[in-house]
Amino acid sequence: MTATSSGCCKTSRFLALNKVDLIAKSKLLPIIDRYRQVHPFIEVVPISAVDGTNVDVLEGLFLQHLPEGEAMYPPDFITDQPDRFFVSEIVREQVLQLTRDELPFSTAVMVDRFEEPAPGKIATMYCTILVERESQKPIVIGKGGSMIKEIGTAARVELERFFSARIHLDLHVKVKSEWRDDERVLNDMGLRGS
Numbered sequence: 001m002t003a004t005s006s007g008c009c010k011t012s013r014f015l016a017l018n019k020v021d022l023i024a025k026s027k028l029l030p031i032i033d034r035y036r037q038v039h040p041f042i043e044v045v046p047i048s049a050v051d052g053t054n055v056d057v058l059e060g061l062f063l064q065h066l067p068e069g070e071a072m073y074p075p076d077f078i079t080d081q082p083d084r085f086f087v088s089e090i091v092r093e094q095v096l097q098l099t100r101d102e103l104p105f106s107t108a109v110m111v112d113r114f115e116e117p118a119p120g121k122i123a124t125m126y127c128t129i130l131v132e133r134e135s136q137k138p139i140v141i142g143k144g145g146s147m148i149k150e151i152g153t154a155a156r157v158e159l160e161r162f163f164s165a166r167i168h169l170d171l172h173v174k175v176k177s178e179w180r181d182d183e184r185v186l187n188d189m190g191l192r193g194s
Contacts, residue, residue, distance in 0.1 A: 013042065083163075087159065091151070103140070131176075
């Protein structure tokens with residue numbers, strides 16, 4: 001890892017050795033010594049992304065050695081994603097959570113129509129849940145529409161919490177086998193530039 005020290009052109013370097021949970025500590029010290037002979041790192045941090053060993057130490061090093069950059073957004077800016085993105089993600093989350101292991105993660109949600117929530121008004125959102133195979137459609141709809149109703153109710157509760165407004169959510173299911181290769185669908189979902 002390379003971090004530029006503030007106020008000068010020199011570069012401070014530290015080394016993060018991952019997967020230390022898989023190696024005995026007695027074998028780790030010679031490895032660290034070998035790397036220190038190759039380069040005079042200011043710090044060598046043995047970490048494990050799996051169990052979190054020293055991840056906080058590594059984060060502290062980044063904060064200590066990297067200069068603070070210019071703010072890219074105003075301080076009150078929470079995200080750069082449009083509201084439609086959160087609508088689709090909230091609905092998709094409920095689809096995956098409620099259908100459990102029956103649907104692959106290749107399920108997507110397109111926001112067909114989105115009315116901005118206004119104070120005292122009910123916002124209306126129309127979404128299409130995309131599945132890849134005809135056999136997946138009944139899973140999302142459920143017997144007598146029970147599953148899509150459950151998905152819609154759970155998603156609406158989350159959307160109302162997110163927007164602090166009353167929401168009318170209208171969901172439809174569509175089979176679109178290759179939707180991940182369809183430029184128009186990806187553009188509509190905001191996954192590709194137009």
